[in-house]
Structure formats: structure tokens, C-alpha cells
Amino acid sequence: MRDLFNQPTDRRGRNSSKWDLLESKFDVPMEDGLAMWTADSDYPTAPCVLKALQDEIDHGLFGYFTDFSKYNAAIQWWMKERHGWDIDTDWILTAQGLGNAIAFCIDVWTQPGDRIVTFNPVYHEFEMKIRKSGRIPVQCPLGRDGDIYNLDLDAAQDLLDGTEKLLIFCSPQNPSGRIWSADELRQVAEFAERNNLIVVSDEIHHDFIYPGNTFTPMDVAAPHLRNRLVVLTASSKTFNIAGMKTGNMIIPDPTLRDAMAQRLRSLDYSANALGLKMVTAAYSPEGADWVDAQIAHLMGNKTAFDDGVNAIPGVRSLPLASTYLAWVDFSGTGMDFEEVSRRIRKDARIAPSAGPDFGPGGETFMRFNLATQRYRVDDAVGRLQAAFSDLQ
């Protein structure tokens, strides 16, 4: 099955934001540039997902629909089977992907001018969504011990003024790939309780867990947090179907859930039928086998990337426990960020995500998306080595 991930694909001109914005956003040429920024994958989704979609196409009718039971049951099965998490199907509310879910959470549980806590560096869209909705980000720096990020909750406490309403937490963590232990999750839960925060636990990367690591859902680690917990999950990263705009807010507490359900009803919000169908097919034993094969492929990519990039003096790709996003520190090169960025975009012709966008702690980093064919990873390594060859 691993060859599924190495078949050449060309996404240019197919309305892929990752590839079609290469020139306009990064000044990287379309002909031979490498897109390694936005977190989607360059290989097709699982055969079982394609088959389900084909079945709908063969049917040819795309009218109104009513039944969420198979979709909800598939989510319930996946959470139990893959994450040891017992959920009730009533807890599931759908959103158009998790970007949309985060915006809904901000909208429902805070007011313009409210302060919202994040631990940085973190997925840059948290800050964007907080600012776009007129709320104020309180960016608490993570600690770092060598290659490993950790929570510095004392430092975070000092940044709070007691009026914060929400914590948007990323678990596993994008961009560092850190998987928080059950003990750390309980510390976050205590922090939230102490500061009267609702916790939005964004667990979108939870299916990318590399061997030797264990992911614990926030609700499993800290069940006492339920009266203030919203868990976000989606198959958009796991199965590369982000364009289908389907994700979930899993909310065990009835009061919190009713508040969100009421907002969704008042906006006449609904998921789309094809997205539901694809997710239902994905969360299956066949889908699970495909995910396992994908993880094996990604491990190979990560090893090849790290070996090649870490051979450049002053460059350090941090070890990944989760996600397919390599988080690479260029501080040891002694170059300023502009020069690092220029060499990567202009000399290597690669478009990664810029570390500073991830907030405090990201200043000297670049994030490279490795969910691609191995030949592209090898190509990227060769280009990076050449772009920094004067450091050898």
C-alpha cells in the first residue's frame, strides 16, 4: 500500500491553494517550485473514501438529506478504536472544517474585546481568527528544553489579567509535533479551571502518532474538565479531504452543547452530504489500514528530511512525535530571518510556512510540510543543502 503515497501527482492548475499560490504569495516559480506550506497532502485520499464518493456520483442525485446516524456512529467507532475515547453520538456537532469550528467557538463563548489564551508557537490561524473577530490574543510562550517544548504555566499565569474567557489549545501540537502527556493535559485543565476558561482542544492532528508515542485525548486525561471542554476533531488532515469542509465539535457538556447547537440552528448551518459520506467511509477498518500505511510513509519522509537537513551546519529539524510538519530552527546559521527566507524561496525555490507567523518562539523557524511523495522530500533536501552550501 505504501506505493499509493509515492505515485507522482501534479496539483498545479487544479485550484490547490498550496500549489497555485506559489508565485503570488511566495515569489517561487510555478514550473519547478516546491510547495511545502499549507497542511494538506500531495497524494490522493484512501481508496475506501474514493469508492464512497464514486458511489454517490454513480447515483447522481445530490438533493436534501436527513440522516446523520451512520456518520455519527463512524466517528464514535473511530474515537474508541483509534483513541480509546468513549463518546456519545449526541455530543457531536458538525462544522465546515476546524477553521470554521474555531471561529464558531470564539463567536459563541466570547465577545468582541475579550481576551483569548494560546500557547505559542502555535497554528497561526488561532491568532488570525481571534483578531479577525475583534478579540485579543494572549500569546503565552511555551518553554523549550533542547528539542522538546514544554508548558510554562507559571509564565502563562503572569500574562493573564483575570478577564480571559477561552483557551485554544493544540493537541498534538502544530507546529512542534509535541504530544502532551496525560499529566501535562491535567495541568492545562487545572490552569483552565483556576482561570475560569472554556477550553477548545484542537485535536485535528491526533491520527498522526509515530511509533513509541501515545496520544491521550483531553477528555480522557481530564474528565473533570467536561463542564468547560470543547474538543475539535476532523478527518481533513488524516485523509486529505480538507476541501470537503467537514469537521466536528465534540461537546460532552449539555449546557455548552446547547449554546453551540442554538447558534448553528439560528444561522441555518449544515454540513454537506458528500463530506459526511466521505468521512463515514474513512472512519472504517479499511481507512485505519490506509492511515497506518500513511504513517509508515511519513516516517520514512521524516527520517530522510531530518538526516539531510540536519547535515547543514546550524540547521536543526526537531524530532517529531506527531504531525507531518517538520519544524526547523535556522538560528544556528547566524543569519537573520530575511536571509534564511530569501535563500529558501529564491535559491531553493521552496515555499515553507514562515515560523514568525506562529507567534512568540517561531522567529527563527520554518515549517516544512512532508505529506508528499518521497522524491519531493529528497528533492527538497538537495535544494536546501545547495542553498546553504557555503555553511558546509
Ligand SMILES: Cc1ncc(COP(=O)(O)O)c(C=O)c1O
Ligand atoms: C491545528 C489545526 N487546526 C485547524 C486546522 C484547519 O483545519 P480544517 O482544514 O479542518 O479547517 C489546521 C490546519 O492546518 C490545523 O493545523
